[in-house]
Amino acid sequence: xxxxxxxxxxxxxxxxxxxxxxxxxxxxxxxxxxxxxxxxxxxxxxxxxxxxxxxxxxxxxxxxxxxxxxxxxxxxxxxxxxxxxxxxxxxxxxxxxxxxxxxxxxxxxxxxxxxxxxxxxxxxxxxxxxxxxxxxxxxxxxxxxxxxxxxxxxxxx
Numbered sequence: 233x234x235x236x237x238x239x240x241x242x243x244x245x246x247x248x249x250x251x252x253x254x255x256x257x258x259x260x261x262x263x264x265x266x267x268x269x270x271x272x273x274x275x276x277x278x279x280x281x282x283x284x285x286x287x288x289x290x291x292x293x294x295x296x297x298x299x300x301x302x303x304x305x306x307x308x309x310x311x312x313x314x315x316x317x318x319x320x321x322x323x324x325x326x327x328x329x330x331x332x333x334x335x336x337x338x339x340x341x342x343x344x345x346x347x348x349x350x351x352x353x354x355x356x357x358x359x360x361x362x363x364x365x366x367x368x369x370x371x372x373x374x375x376x377x378x379x380x381x382x383x384x385x386x387x388x389x
Contacts (some may be wrong), residue, residue, distance in 0.1 A: 234266060235250065236249055237377075239290040239303035243304075243354075245363075246347065247342075248254045248342065248345060249304040250274060250339075251271075251277075251342055251346065252275075252346070255276065255277035255280070255346075256279055259277065259281075259304075259308060260275050260276060260278050260281075260304055261275070261276045261277055261342075262274070262275055262278035262296070262297045262300050262301065262330065263271060263275075263276055263294040263341075263342050263343070264296060264297065265354075266293075269288065269306055269377050270289065270290065270377050270379055271289070271291070271292070271293070271296070272287060272288065272290070272296075272339065272379075273287070273288055273293065273296035273297060273300060274287040274288075274300070274339065274340050274343060274353065275285060275287075275300050275304055275342045275343070276340075276342050276346060276347075277343075277346070277347075278304060278307065278308070278320070279307055279343060279346075279350075279351045280346075280347060281308060283307050283308070284314065284350070284352050284353050284354045285336065285343045285351055285353040286300050286303055286353065286354055287298060287333055287339065287340065287353050287354070287355045287381065288355065288358070289349045289355065289376035289377075289378050289379050289380075289381070290358075290377055290379070291351065291358070291376075292329070296306040298306075299326060299328075299356065299357070299358075302322060302323075302326075303320070303322070303356060314330045314354050315331075315384055315385075316330050316331060316332045316354070316385025316386075317329065317330065317331075317332060317384060317385035318330045320356075326358050326359075327358065327363060328356045328357065328359075329356075329357045329359075329384070330354050330355070330357075330364060330385075331350070331354065331355045331357050331380055331381070331382045331383070331384055331385065332352070332353075332354055332355075332358065332382045332383075332385060333353040333354065333355050333381045333382045334381060334382040334383065335381070336351050336352060337339055337351075339381060340352075340353055353381065355381050355382060356379065358378065360372055365376045366379075366380055367375075367384065369379065376383070
């Protein structure tokens with residue numbers, strides 16, 4: 233269930249306080265947005281460190297959180313710099329391509345609320361089990377959908 237469902241007597245401001253505490257304790261938070269066919273998750277708090285927020289679509293909550301935390305940790309702890317069109321092999325489990333999110337204000341509600349209108353974000357687009365991308369013919373991952381929320385960049389030199 234969602235936080236608001238579990239705390240019907242609380243306000244959105246109360247939840248923002250929970251996010252602030254999570255960021256204070258863990259350096260960033262992961263916000264999951266439930267939806268049967270098009271769930272997505274994003275980070276909140278990386279912007280405060282001068283980094284882009286991260287977003288992933290079409291994966292279950294636990295998988296999304298693990299993926300976002302691994303890449304977030306690489307950025308914060310190891311100085312990983314992401315660039316649009318870059319490919320990342322995430323431990324052989326996921327092949328990712330970085331896509332700049334065109335309108336972060338539409339999808340990253342709490343990141344914008346805490347970080348302001350200048351928040352920018354990268355989507356971590358994942359390839360299917362056969363290495364095909366959502367923009368490739370024949371991409372498929374069962375009933376899951378993976379909306380791409382930006383325009384693919386040119387391959388880095």
